[in-house]
Each structure stands twice: as structure tokens, then as C-alpha cells.
Amino acid sequence: MTGRLAGRKIVITGAGSGIGREAARQFAREGATLALIDRDEAAAQVTADETGGHVFGLDVTDEAAVETVVARAAEALGGIDGLLNSAxxxxxxxxxxxxxxxxxxxxxxxxxxxxxxxxxALPWLRKEPKAAIVNIASAQALLPSLTGSAYAASKAAVMMFSKSIAKELAPAVRVNIICPGATETPMTDQGVAPDDVAGRKALAAVYAMNRLAQPEEIAAGILFLMSDEASAITGVALAIDNGRTFH
Ligand code: NAD
Known part of the structure; x- marks a missing residue:
């Protein structure tokens, strides 16, 4: 641990799998305490067994439950100064x-x-000097979809929602976006099965670097944007996509 998030109090949604779980590992290693949210509470508990932190089962579309759970998370952490939306x-x-x-x-x-x-989370974030949000969009927020228009449209909307609130909330809360390319997680397995060799080869070939990303590579960017190293950065969409969106 080098303490890049020492003392920080961070809520993660989608903490039970893939990118959210790996971000939890990196945040914990850097000294943050965590509230781990997932609709699959048992999966979030598996993350917590490794990283420590408070576990909450929540479907993020359940408006009333979101308010209750975020308030409980703030109580458990003693406030909130970081939020990662990975669900x-x-x-x-x-x-x-x-x-x-x-x-x-x-x-x-x-x-x-x-x-x-x-x-x-805003009422708590606004009270904190280092408040930061990182939302996960997709490379498909930037280029027409590999996987269907509904997903791409939802992710483009996440990106512009995030940029817009970055402007509304400055200077109190920094808000940034990560746009991952295909990453080795259960979500990608759902799209192209790991044993579908031809399918995986074709997917990798979409990217200039001819490979998929590892969750560690996405989480490294999330950690940077969450940390003080990014104290002058807000409203930015960072593509971590093995070179898809430059061409
Ligand atoms: P994943 O499927 O491994 O993990 C997603 C997690 O979100 C799961 O634990 C799931 O239970 C949870 N979740 C889903 N719906 C939820 C809900 N309604 N309420 C609460 N929790 C819910 O996926 P991942 O690859 O880790 O993806 C994380 C984020 O990154 C997603 O927003 C995804 O769209 C985005 N993304 C992933 C890739 C990729 O290639 N894996 C690429 C671009 C963007």
C-alpha cells in the first residue's frame, strides 16, 4: 500500500464482480474503507472477504432502496467521499x-x-474536500456498437450525464468517466464465451492492440481518477480500450 486513498470512504456499486471487484481490491490496497454494493449480496460478500468493507444488497434501479442503502453506507463509513458506479x-x-x-x-x-x-450520495459527497465520482461507460459510448444499440445508447448517456453533472457540481465534486474496451470479466464471457476461440480472436481484432483488457488495467485508471493525482481533472472520459476509439 502506498496510501493513495488513505482515509477515503468509498462506495462501489457492482462490487461483486469484474471491474467493480478489482477496483475494490485496488482501493483497499491504497488505504480506503469501502461500502460494497451489488444486487448479488453474496458476491459482494466474497469481495469483502478479501478487501474488508461493509456489504449491501441493492438493485440500483430501486429508487427507495437506493436512498436507504446509501444512507446506511454513509453511516457505516462515517461519510462518503468517493463513489464508483460499476453496476x-x-x-x-x-x-x-x-x-x-x-x-x-x-x-x-x-x-x-x-x-x-x-x-x-451527493449530500455526503458535498461535505468532503476530496469528493470524487467515477462512472463506468464504455468504448461503445464513443463509437457505434459492437453489442447492440440499447447498450451503446445507455453508455453514451452515462457519459454525457456524467460530463453534465461534472459541470453542475464543480468545484465541490469531481466527476469522471472510464470507457473500457472489452475486458476479461463475466460480462464479456456472457457476450463471447471464453472457449469460443474464433469469437474471442475476432473480438480482440477489433482493438488496435489485438487483445482484451484485464480488470486490473481498468481499475488502475479508476484509481487514478479517484485519487488526488487527478485533483485537476473533472468531466473527462478516459478510454482504456487497447486502441479502439482512435480509429
Ligand atoms: P460484471 O457482469 O462482471 O459485473 C457487474 C456487476 O454489477 C455484477 O456483480 C452484477 O451483479 C452487478 N449488477 C448488475 N445489475 C445490477 C443492479 N441492477 N443493481 C446492482 N448491481 C447490479 O461486469 P463488468 O465487466 O465488471 O462491468 C462493470 C461495468 O463496466 C459495467 O457498467 C459494464 O457495462 C462496464 N463495461 C464492461 C466492459 C467489459 O468488457 N467487461 C466493457 C465496457 C464497459
């Missing part, structure tokens, strides 16, 4: 195939869930 879902359907229920659910979890948790 998200993927859908792969084309515009011909997706039904309105599935479209609404993707927007609800990825966009409305991010909004609800940000809004609920």
Missing part, C-alpha cells in the same frame, strides 16, 4: 430483435441506476 448489464440484441422491456431494463440499470446512486 451494469449487457444486452447484445439488434434493433430488429430487442423488445421494449429489455431496452428499458438496460437503460434503467446502466443510466437511471447511475443517476440514482449519484443523487443519493
Amino acid at each position: 451494469g448489464i449487457l444486452t447484445m440484441k439488434t434493433v430488429d430483435d430487442i423488445g421494449v422491456e429489455e431496452f428499458r431494463r438496460v437503460v434503467d440499470v446502466n443510466l437511471t441506476g447511475t443517476f440514482l446512486v449519484c443523487q443519493a
Whole structure:
């Protein structure tokens, strides 16, 4: 530990898997105390067994529960000065195939869930000198989709929501965005199975560096934006995408 987040009190959604879990590991290593939120409470507990922290089961689309759980998290941590919204879902359907229920659910979890948790955490964030939010969008917020229009649209909206609140909340709360390319997590496994060798090769080939990212590489960027090293950075979308969005 080098103490880049020493004394910080950070809430993570989607903390039970993939990028959220890896961010929890890196935050804990750097001295933060954590509130770990996931709709899969048992999965968040597995993260907590490794990182320490307070565990909360929550579906981020449940408006009333979000308020209650964020308040309980603030109480457990003694305030909130960092928020990572990593909870998200993927859908792969084309515009011909997706039904309105599935479209609404993707927007609800990825966009409305991010909004609800940000809004609920604001009263605590505003009290803190180092307050920072990091929201996870996607490389597909920046370029037309690999995985279907609903997911890409939800992530583009997460990005612009975040940039907009960065402006509204400055200078009290910094707000930044990470736009990952395909990353080795259960979500990517859902899109292209790990044993689908041809599918994985084709996915990697979308990226200039011809590879997928590891969750550690995404979490390193999240840690940077959450830390004091990024004290002059707000409203920025950082692509960590093995070179997709430059071409
Ligand atoms: P993941 O599926 O491994 O983890 C997502 C976590 O979010 C899970 O633990 C899940 O239970 C939780 N979650 C889902 N819906 C929820 C809800 N309604 N309420 C509370 N928790 C909920 O996925 P990941 O790869 O770690 O993705 C993390 C974020 O990064 C997501 O927002 C995703 O869209 C984004 N992202 C991922 C990739 C990738 O290639 N893996 C690329 C770009 C962006």
C-alpha cells in the first residue's frame, strides 16, 4: 500500500464482480474503507472477504432502496467521499430483435441506476474536500456498437450525464468517466464465451492492440481518477480500450 486513498470512504456499486471487484481490491490496497454494493449480496460478500468493507444488497434501479442503502453506507463509513458506479448489464440484441422491456431494463440499470446512486450520495459527497465520482461507460459510448444499440445508447448517456453533472457540481465534486474496451470479466464471457476461440480472436481484432483488457488495467485508471493525482481533472472520459476509439 502506498496510501493513495488513505482515509477515503468509498462506495462501489457492482462490487461483486469484474471491474467493480478489482477496483475494490485496488482501493483497499491504497488505504480506503469501502461500502460494497451489488444486487448479488453474496458476491459482494466474497469481495469483502478479501478487501474488508461493509456489504449491501441493492438493485440500483430501486429508487427507495437506493436512498436507504446509501444512507446506511454513509453511516457505516462515517461519510462518503468517493463513489464508483460499476453496476451494469449487457444486452447484445439488434434493433430488429430487442423488445421494449429489455431496452428499458438496460437503460434503467446502466443510466437511471447511475443517476440514482449519484443523487443519493451527493449530500455526503458535498461535505468532503476530496469528493470524487467515477462512472463506468464504455468504448461503445464513443463509437457505434459492437453489442447492440440499447447498450451503446445507455453508455453514451452515462457519459454525457456524467460530463453534465461534472459541470453542475464543480468545484465541490469531481466527476469522471472510464470507457473500457472489452475486458476479461463475466460480462464479456456472457457476450463471447471464453472457449469460443474464433469469437474471442475476432473480438480482440477489433482493438488496435489485438487483445482484451484485464480488470486490473481498468481499475488502475479508476484509481487514478479517484485519487488526488487527478485533483485537476473533472468531466473527462478516459478510454482504456487497447486502441479502439482512435480509429
Ligand atoms: P460484471 O457482469 O462482471 O459485473 C457487474 C456487476 O454489477 C455484477 O456483480 C452484477 O451483479 C452487478 N449488477 C448488475 N445489475 C445490477 C443492479 N441492477 N443493481 C446492482 N448491481 C447490479 O461486469 P463488468 O465487466 O465488471 O462491468 C462493470 C461495468 O463496466 C459495467 O457498467 C459494464 O457495462 C462496464 N463495461 C464492461 C466492459 C467489459 O468488457 N467487461 C466493457 C465496457 C464497459
